[in-house]
Amino acid sequence: MAKLYFNYSTMNAGKSAMLLQASHNYRENNMQTYLLTADFDDRSGGGQIASRIGIAAEADTFAQEDDLFARIERVLAKQQISAIFIDEAQFLTKTQVWQLTQVVDDLNVPVLCYGLRVDFRGELFPGSAALLAWADEMREVRTICHCGKKATMVVRQDETGRILTDGDQVQIGGNESYVSLCRKHWREAMKGSAATALGQDD
Numbered sequence: 328m329a330k331l332y333f334n335y336s337t338m339n340a341g342k343s344a345m346l347l348q349a350s351h352n353y354r355e356n357n358m359q360t361y362l363l364t365a366d367f368d369d370r371s372g373g374g375q376i377a378s379r380i381g382i383a384a385e386a387d388t389f390a391q392e393d394d395l396f397a398r399i400e401r402v403l404a405k406q407q408i409s410a411i412f413i414d415e416a417q418f419l420t421k422t423q424v425w426q427l428t429q430v431v432d433d434l435n436v437p438v439l440c441y442g443l444r445v446d447f448r449g450e451l452f453p454g455s456a457a458l459l460a461w462a463d464e465m466r467e468v469r470t471i472c473h474c475g476k477k478a479t480m481v482v483r484q485d486e487t488g489r490i491l492t493d494g495d496q497v498q499i500g501g502n503e504s505y506v507s508l509c510r511k512h513w514r515e516a517m518k519g520s521a522a523t524a525l526g527q528d529d
């Protein structure tokens with residue numbers, strides 16, 4: 328039986344490289360894969376999944392209003408696809424994650440999602456919350472903080488290295504960068520700001 332998988336991590340853990348390697352394993356065995364990534368991820372140019380270690384592959388893109396069940400059903404009608412890979416899965420809507428469960432259950436094709444668990448405020452992304460609730464299998468892609476402990480949190484920095492403690496969940500086209508930290512060092516980095524993780528901002 329096909330399953331819905333969620334491979335989650337913080338920033339810079341090598342998710343995209345893992346996705347590309349897993350897709351490559353299928354193709355090496357003469358099985359076709361269908362790759363999707365968010366259309367507002369302009370790190371690597373439109374329609375491409377790229378990893379920091381220099382490997383990349385062409386990908387289709389999804390926007391938040393797309394019906395992914397209808398889209399994937401059309402793709403499957405045209406060609407034999409053995410697995411569907413989705414990068415930047417944190418940007419899926421809850422509705423789209425539900426559509427992916429239908430792809431798995433009704434079209435019987437495995438869907439492998441890769442994405443961030445929490446944003447820089449320590450809040451779940453909507454797509455990740457739905458995947459954590461509904462995926463058949465979940466796996467944490469691990470990376471480490473500067474102290475050597477497992478990193479589970481992320482901070483956003485401006486171009487001067489100053490930690491940003493508020494702003495939109497998704498920042499497009501800015502000069503911000505992200506650093507992955509353990510929870511203790513994330514708390515220290517966020518100190519002096521409102522305790523966003525406790526919901527005091529809303």
Ligand SMILES: [Zn+2]
Pocket residue numbers: 472473474475476508509510511512
């Ligand atoms: Zn640390």
